Amino acid sequence: MSRPDRFLPTGLLLLALLQLAFAAPAAAQGNDDRGRADEGALFLLLPVGAQGVGLGRAMTAVSSAEAAFWNPAGLAELEERQILLHRGDHVVGDGTSFSVLLPRPGVGTMGVSYQLFDVGSQDLTDGMGNVLGSLSIRNHQAVLSAAARIGPRIAAGMNVKHVRFELACRGQCPEGGAAGSSYAVDLGIQSQPLTRLPLRLAVMVAHLGPRFQVENAEQADPLPSRIRLAAAMEVFARSIEEERLALTALVEVEDRVRDPGNPAFLLGAELSAGTTDRIVARGGYILTGSDQADHLEAAAVGLGIRFDRLELDIARSLARRGLASQQEPIHFTVGVRF
Secondary structure, three states, X not given: OOOOOOOOOHHHHHHHHHHHHHOHHHHOOOOOOOOOOOOOOXXXXXXXXXXXXXXXXXXXXXXOHHHHHOOHHHHOOOOOOEEEEEEEEEOOEEEEEEEEEEEEOOOEEEEEEEEEEEEEEEEEEOOOOOEEEEEEEEEEEXXXXXXXXXXXXXXXXXXXXXXXXXXXXXXXXXXXXXEEEEEEEEEEEEEOOXXXXXXXXXXXXXXXXXXXXXXXXXXXXXXXOEEEEEEEEEEEEEEEOOEXXXXXXXXXXXXXXXXXXXXXXXXXXXXXXXXOOEEEEEEEEEEOOOOOOOOOEEEEEEEEEEEOOEXXXXXXXXXXXXXXXXXXXXXXXXXXXX
16 A cells, blocks of 8 residues: 555544455455445455356355365365465455365365455554554454265365454554454355266355454444355266366355345356366356446456376456456465375
C-alpha cells in the first residue's frame, strides 16, 4: 500500500484496514461476492491451490491432495504421503499455505495444513511525512483433516480449523492493534453410486462455526458458511499402448448456508495424458448470481506436471476486478510424495 501524504487519524485507519481484511477478499474473487459485509473471516473464501484455481474452484467432487482446503473427503483415496506448498498472490494480499498428508491404505488419511494470508501493511505519517508507526494485517488458518472410505462407494472427510485475524501495530499507534479468532468445521462426502458409470457425486458444508469476534469490535460476525453440491464424470478415457488419455468434466453449485438463494455455478474440465508420469491441462468457468452488486463471470486455466515423485501445478484466473482492473496473478502448487 502507498504511504499517505498526511497524517490519518488512527481510528479511521483502523476502520479502513479492518474493512480491507474482511470485505476486500470477497471483492477480489469470482464467485465469492456472496460474502457480504455481515460475514467475518472472508479470506476463508479465497482459493488455495493451483489445481482448484485452474478448475474454476469446482473441487468438491475431486479426489486430490489439495482437498484439505476444498472437500476433505477427497483425501480418502490418497495412497502416498505428500507435502504440498501453495502460493497465491491475490490482488488484496499474498497467500502461502502448506499441507502434510499421511494416508494409510485401507484405513484413511490424516493431514495437517496451515495458511497465512498477508493483507499488507500501512505506514502512519504526520503532516511532515515522518513515519510514526505502521499497521499490518495477517490472517491465519490451521487445519486438521481426517478422511476415510465408508464401504466401497462412499468417502467421508472432516476438517477442524482454527482461524485467527491479527492487526498488529508498531510504533506510535494510539489505539493499538486488534485480534480475533474462532474455530470452524468442514464436513464432506463423495460417492460413486454406479459401478459401471464413472460418476462421482459430492456434497459438503464449509466453514461452520461460532461467530467471529474481533477484539474491540462492536459485534461478532458469522463465518462465511457455504454448502456445495457437485458432480464429476469421466466423459472420455482411452488407453494408447501404456499411456492413458482421459477427460473429466465437473459441475458444482455453491450457496450461502445463511440467507441462501443466490448461488454460484462452477464448471471445470481436466484433460490428462499419462499414467505414473503425466501432464494435465485444466480449464474452469464461474457464473455468479445476477443480483449481486458486482456481477462477474470469470474463466480460469491451469497446467499440471507429474514426474517421478514431484508434482508442479500452475494456474491463473482470467478475471479482471475493480482494483486498477488488474488480473489475478499466477497461483502455483509444488508437491513431493515420500
